[in-house]
Amino acid sequence: MDTPHPGPDLHPHCTIVPPYLLVRLAKLDDPRFAQAAAAARESLLRDSQIRQLRGGEHPFTYSGARTLPARTPGESDRTISDAGGQERLPGRRVRAEGQPAGSDPAVNEAYDSLGATQALFWTQFGRDSIDGLGLPMDATVHYGKQYDNAFWDGERMVFGDGDGQVFNRFTISPSVIGHELTHGVTQFTANLQYEGQSGALNESISDVFGALVEQHTRGQSSAEASWLIGDGLFTDQVEGVALRSMKAPGTAYNDDVLGKDPQPGSMADYIETDDDNGGVHLNSGIPNRAFYLVADALGGNAWERPGRIWYNTLTGTGLGRESDFAAFAAATAATAAQLHGIGGAAHNAVLQAWVTVGVMTGRE
Amino acid sequence: MKVIVSRSGGMAGIRLTWEVRVEEQPDPATWADFLNSLPWDDVTDSEAAPDRFAYRIRCAPHEVVLGETQVNGPWRDLVNRVRAANGM
C-alpha cells in the first residue's frame, strides 16, 4: 500500500492536508500511524461540520498545500492506472490530469468519462468531485483476466476488460463509468446501505447519474435519450442492447446464455431474493423507472429539474442509511415541492411517477 | 455428489450458475477429496460492497455465501475448477 507517510506537522488544526489524504489516513490500521489516523478522523469530522455550516459552498482550494499545485474548484484531477491483468490495486500509473491521450482505448475512455462525470456534477449541481471537496478521481483499468465487472472499492473505480465473448471492456460505456463514480458520491452523502431496498436505491442512484452523464455529454433531451445503462457493453454475440433499461426495465436483453433481463419496473413484480445482496441490481429497476417517468413528464433535459430533485434528495437530510423505497419517494416529493412548489408540475410528476411504479398509493 | 457455484451481483447484476457432478468427472476421487477439504465451517459474513460479485456455493450438506474478496485460496481454486469443468 502506497500510503503517504504523515509528516510531523500533521495536526488536528492543520487545514492544509487535502481531504482525500485525510480519508486515507483516517482508515489506516497500522499502529505506527494510530495518532495520525486519529487526528485525521477528527479533522474530517470537523471539516464535514464546516461543510454543513457553509451549506454547500466550496470551501477548499489547495493553494496552501505544499505537495499539490494550486487547484481551482471544479477542475478535475484524474489519475488512471493500469493493473496489467492482475488483481492488484492501484496498478501502474499511466495517465495523470492534463496528459495527452495515448493508444489504449480503456485508459482514454476512463479518463474522458471521469471528466464527463465531473462536468455533470460540477456544472449542474455545483458538486466538486466525489466528496464535494475536490477528491482526486482515481481509476484502474485492465483489472484481472477477462474480468466481467467494474466496481467502486471505496477509494477508486476499477474496470475489467470483459471476457470478449459476452462482455466488452467495461470502460466502453460512459454510463457505467458514471455509475461507478456515483457510488462514491453516495458513499460520501446518504451512504445507503448496500442491502435490500436501500441497496437497490444505492444502485438506482448510480444508474440515474450514470445515464445523466451520457445525456449531458451528448446534449440529449429526455425524449432523445436511450435511457440504457451499459449500452455497447455486450458483444455482438449477445441478444441484447444493454445491461438495463430505465425506461422499460426487463427489456434490455433476452439471450440464450444470459436469459432474460430480470428487472422489475413496478412493486407488483418486486423480487425477493437472498442473492445479489437482496437483489440490489434487480429491484433498482423500480426507482429507475420512477426517475424516467419524472423526466418524461417534465420533458427537456433530465439533468435539469429531475436531476436536481434527485441530487438534492441524495445530498440532503431526508434520507437515512436504511431508507426504503417509500422513504425515498417521500423525500423526492418533498424536495420537488421545496424546489418548485407544492402542487407544481415537478411535484405532481414525482408523485405520479411513484404511484405508477406502485411505491405510492396516491393517497399520500 | 454435486457442487453448484452461483455468482450474482456485479455491476451487470447477471446471475450465472456452474455445476459439476463429481461422479461424471474423469477424476471423481480427487474432486471428492478436494470438496471435503474446503473450510466450509470457517466462512464469516462479508460486508456488502458496491458491484462486487457474490458467490453462493452449495455441496450438500454445505452451503456458503462468499463476497468476491473472500474468494481466495481454496475457494478461488474451487470456483476456477468448477468453471473450467463447465468450459467457461
Ligand SMILES: [Zn+2]
Ligand atoms: Zn453499482
